[in-house]
Amino acid sequence: MPDRPATLRDVAAAARVHPATASRALNPETRLLVSEETAKRVSAAAAKLGYRPNPVARSLRTRRSYSVGVLIPDLNNPLFPPIVRGLEDKLAAAGYVALIGNTDADPNRERLLFEQMRARHVDGFVLATATLHDRMLAGAAAGDLPLVLMNRLSQDYSFPSVSVDNEQGSRMAVTHLAGLGHARIAHIAGPQEASTGVSRLRGFRDGMTQHGLAVDESLVVYATRYTVDEGTRCCRELLARGGSFTAIAAANDMLAVGCYAAFEEVGLECPDGVSLVGFNDMPFIDRLRPPLTTVRFPHYQLGTEAAQLLLERIGGAEGPVKVLYLAPELIVRGSTTAPALLPAPAANDC
Amino acid sequence: MPDRPATLRDVAAAARVHPATASRALNPETRLLVSEETAKRVSAAAAKLGYRPNPVARSLRTRRSYSVGVLIPDLNNPLFPPIVRGLEDKLAAAGYVALIGNTDADPNRERLLFEQMRARHVDGFVLATATLHDRMLAGAAAGDLPLVLMNRLSQDYSFPSVSVDNEQGSRMAVTHLAGLGHARIAHIAGPQEASTGVSRLRGFRDGMTQHGLAVDESLVVYATRYTVDEGTRCCRELLARGGSFTAIAAANDMLAVGCYAAFEEVGLECPDGVSLVGFNDMPFIDRLRPPLTTVRFPHYQLGTEAAQLLLERIGGAEGPVKVLYLAPELIVRGSTTAPALLPAPAANDC
């Protein structure tokens, strides 16, 4: 109680037992090994002294740090804070803390952070940064460190994962646009190293086919990153190509925000001149000009589910690897409407 | 190299020295105690074995965890991610990691997180959650744990701190509005337990006086939290009070966003019907409808400066407590314009 925080020995001394006994009495798992009476005495002493076990000493002995590494591309992307909160809240409830690392989509940085966290003896990892053919995952797969993928999946390795059903979400976006009467729909695809980019593109193609619409390859542009600037660049390119389109399905909301900027540059009105659909329903996207129609999934829950999977793995669960898909939901807002009655004739194509 | 990661003993054995010697050879501070030749041999052995010191064991002995606790109200508030990144980047450069805790503005949660992080033996704290008369800080001030305040200051205790010059920023907002010709300016004040709420209100009053404008107390409403919903509630109240005003200065951007919602409810146009100024220039606020005029400060830098102060403190810097103010900057966007030529006569007041 004075300056030095109480240690287990202090508690043991106060309860007139051996430190080992005190340890067992205070640990729920071993409390059975100690008589009811001594256990109470020890607990009382611990409470009186305000004893807090030293997690560092415990970690040293048990080889468990009760911390996990979380790698995300960038905390500044509004999609991630709610996911991270889900993770942290769930982990905290189990006594774990999360170490957050921002990779900025740089594989070297990712590797570095991974190693640093490993050096800190984290008990597991949650990665939101996986690429389809991830060299880093190759190493991780060999190790016995629990690892869970979130949002993005890997193709080459099988890890427990949580993500939204991207194909389905993308199809829903197309269906919505087709239902409004759009036929010439452009797609700004995400990075094709990421599963989200590939799946959403596949869903896009799939949806078009389902509705008997042709995919004009000149109306598909590929973003190299999920950023506003890339969205602007891709949208500019679409506009420059001159192929007439009445709607854009963007692979995520950041890209869609970039489209708004490109529209503004050329005085194109949304949704009157062009409809736009995003993906993610990230925070504040409903307050843009106009509010963005997009595909929603439960961000917070993505985090909690990922944490859950990781905790199971850390807890020693063997069994088959779980891969969880969350259902997407289309949120219709002001950025989509029926195309103008007379779409400009596609001069280039005939 | 095999399955077990190499320990200091392994390195020592490989270099044919005692573990203690190996320890000194690898530690830059004690390397002088060892002969050049052995030091090299040990380093070589360490490199060959891929030796990584176990930070847990080191922490146990040195009582340094190389981790710091960071308490923020809510990571979902877009203001914080850039600040946190600044913190993390700076801390990482010094070998530290940040443990992030979200208090949700709940003093009990704050205290709990504080205690849990202390139990984990963090080397210091950065708090963005201080209240003016903070009971928790009282305890912390007594302890010898380095602690830095960020964004919000405390009145009763003197801690190293970094914040924006809130009064100045608030005055700048008023000056801008006054310059446009606004005379009846409302203020949505922030929580008065937080220094930001108080300082911005003071800056508001001050600015009004400077421009020879009277502060109508019926045009000042107090938000209990910095949330969109509170902004909407306060704005509704302003509108309901019937006092005519042509502009609102909100104590932060979240409150301002809430105002937009309230305007929409009653069909009030911004900026034509009413001008609006926020505070913080949080990410994406420039893409709202209309883009918000607001007071900017360098978020990322706030984080790095806070980290810097903390690192100095952890490093043992004594000296006087540093209190840093970052300069605010007014960012004029579409939410402010000159008032309508004939403001509605203030029927209620005459």
Added chain:
DNA sequence: GTGCAGCGTGCAATCGGATGTTCACAGAGG
């Protein structure tokens, strides 16, 4: 009355690295 099981507890080793103290040895000076 001896034997054995079982429960509760104490003992000591351990996790991996840091550090105060001791010790061996080489070189210098008397």
Added chain:
DNA sequence: CCTCTGTGAACATCCGATTGCACGCTGCAC
């Protein structure tokens, strides 16, 4: 030739909690 000094490495201990093992005691059975 012997002592003294200083350097560099070894030894031992410590940080605080966990845990395999051993020991003592009680109680029941043979």
